[in-house]
Amino acid sequence: MATETVVDRAFAAALYSAPAGRRDDTGLDTGAALLAARGEDRTEAFRRGTDFVRRAWQRGWQPVDVIRMVRRELGPDPVSLAAELIRHETGTYGTDPAALPPGWREQLDDLPAGDPPRDPFLYATALLELYRLLLALPAIEPVGPAPGTPVHVPPPHPEARVPARIRALLAKAEATGYPAEAEALSAKAQELMARHSLDAAALAGHAPAADTPAACRIGVERPYETAQAILLDAVARANHCRAVWSEPFGFSTVIGYGSDLAAVEVLYASLLVQGTAAMTVAEAEQRAAGRRRTKTFRQSFQLAYADRIGHRLAATAREAEEEAPRDLLPAVTARDAAVAARAQKLFPDTTSTRVRGADDLAGWHDGARAAERATGF
Structure with a gap:
C-alpha cells in the first residue's frame, strides 16, 4: 500500500x-x-x-x-x-x-x-x-482539438492578408487625435471587411473547398459585459458570423468562416477601445459642466454605443450585398446557412437574456454620438 x-x-x-x-x-x-x-x-x-x-x-x-x-x-x-x-x-x-x-x-x-x-x-x-x-471547470463546447491531437495546419490563404490591412486601419483610427480622420479610417476598414467577406464567398462558390465554419472565443469583460456582448453580437452578424454569450465564463463563442472571424476580432477590439476613449471624454465634459456622472451614465453610454453600432454595421453589410453581383448571392446564402447550422450544432439550447434599460438620457445620447463617430457615418 x-x-x-x-x-x-x-x-x-x-x-x-x-x-x-x-x-x-x-x-x-x-x-x-x-x-x-x-x-x-x-x-x-x-x-x-x-x-x-x-x-x-x-x-x-x-x-x-x-x-x-x-x-x-x-x-x-x-x-x-x-x-x-x-x-x-x-x-x-x-x-x-x-x-x-x-x-x-x-x-x-x-x-x-x-x-x-x-x-x-x-x-x-x-x-x-x-x-x-x-x-x-465544467465541460464546454470545444472550438478546436485538445493538445496532443494530431492536427493538420494548412498554409496561410492569400486572403488572410486582408485582415492585417484592416487591423492597421483600425489601429490608426484608435491612435489619431482627430475625429474626422478616425471616422474615415474606420469607414474604410468596414468597407474592406465587407468586400473581403464577399470575395471569400465568391471564391468558395467558384471553387468549393474543404473550408467549413470554425469557432473562436472572445472575452466579454466586466463591468459592462451586457453591452459588450450586444456589441460583439452586432459585429459578428455584420460579418456573416454568429455569437453566443456564455455569461458565467466571461466570453462569447463566435462561429463563422476563418477570415470573417479574424475581421470580427479586430473590429470588436477596436470599437471597444474607441468606445472607452469616447466615454472618458464624455464623462470629462459632463464634469466640466458641473454634472456628476455615475455608473448609470456609463451603463447607458455603453448600451447606446452598442445599439447604434449594430444599426450602422448592419446598414453597411446590406449596402455591400446590394452592390455585389447578383450571381454571388447564392454563395453568400450558402455560407450563412452553414454558419447557422454549425452554431445550432454547438449550441442547440440557447436562450435570450433580458437587458436592463438605459436610465441616463445624457449617457444614451453621448453613447449614440460616439457610435456614429466610430463608424464614420
Missing part, C-alpha cells in the same frame, strides 16, 4: 473535503499550511498541477479561457501561477508546430508575466485555490 504523502494530505484537505458546490476555507488553510512547511512539497504540488490543466483542455477550455476565469473568479494574484502552470504543461508537447492546435502558440505567447507570491503560505494558498477552480 502506497504511503500517503504531504501533498496527498494537502490535496485531500483543500480540494476534496468539502461537499460539492460548497467552499471550505478551513480545508484550504489546512492544505496550504501543510505545503508551506517544505519547499519540495510545494514543488511536487506544482508538478501535479499539470494533470488539472490537462483535464481543462479535455473539457474544451483553452489557455486564454483559463486565464480569464482565474482573473474573474480569483483576482490577479493566482494569474501568474496559472500562466506558469500552463507554460509547463504545454511545454510537454514539444516544439513541433503540429503538436498544439492552431492558435495556441499565439495564446501562449500572450500569457501574462509576473511572479507568484513569495511567502510560502500565500503561494500554497494561491496554488490550491487555482486547483479548486480548475477542478470545478
Whole structure:
C-alpha cells in the first residue's frame, strides 16, 4: 500500500473535503499550511498541477479561457501561477508546430508575466485555490482539438492578408487625435471587411473547398459585459458570423468562416477601445459642466454605443450585398446557412437574456454620438 504523502494530505484537505458546490476555507488553510512547511512539497504540488490543466483542455477550455476565469473568479494574484502552470504543461508537447492546435502558440505567447507570491503560505494558498477552480471547470463546447491531437495546419490563404490591412486601419483610427480622420479610417476598414467577406464567398462558390465554419472565443469583460456582448453580437452578424454569450465564463463563442472571424476580432477590439476613449471624454465634459456622472451614465453610454453600432454595421453589410453581383448571392446564402447550422450544432439550447434599460438620457445620447463617430457615418 502506497504511503500517503504531504501533498496527498494537502490535496485531500483543500480540494476534496468539502461537499460539492460548497467552499471550505478551513480545508484550504489546512492544505496550504501543510505545503508551506517544505519547499519540495510545494514543488511536487506544482508538478501535479499539470494533470488539472490537462483535464481543462479535455473539457474544451483553452489557455486564454483559463486565464480569464482565474482573473474573474480569483483576482490577479493566482494569474501568474496559472500562466506558469500552463507554460509547463504545454511545454510537454514539444516544439513541433503540429503538436498544439492552431492558435495556441499565439495564446501562449500572450500569457501574462509576473511572479507568484513569495511567502510560502500565500503561494500554497494561491496554488490550491487555482486547483479548486480548475477542478470545478465544467465541460464546454470545444472550438478546436485538445493538445496532443494530431492536427493538420494548412498554409496561410492569400486572403488572410486582408485582415492585417484592416487591423492597421483600425489601429490608426484608435491612435489619431482627430475625429474626422478616425471616422474615415474606420469607414474604410468596414468597407474592406465587407468586400473581403464577399470575395471569400465568391471564391468558395467558384471553387468549393474543404473550408467549413470554425469557432473562436472572445472575452466579454466586466463591468459592462451586457453591452459588450450586444456589441460583439452586432459585429459578428455584420460579418456573416454568429455569437453566443456564455455569461458565467466571461466570453462569447463566435462561429463563422476563418477570415470573417479574424475581421470580427479586430473590429470588436477596436470599437471597444474607441468606445472607452469616447466615454472618458464624455464623462470629462459632463464634469466640466458641473454634472456628476455615475455608473448609470456609463451603463447607458455603453448600451447606446452598442445599439447604434449594430444599426450602422448592419446598414453597411446590406449596402455591400446590394452592390455585389447578383450571381454571388447564392454563395453568400450558402455560407450563412452553414454558419447557422454549425452554431445550432454547438449550441442547440440557447436562450435570450433580458437587458436592463438605459436610465441616463445624457449617457444614451453621448453613447449614440460616439457610435456614429466610430463608424464614420
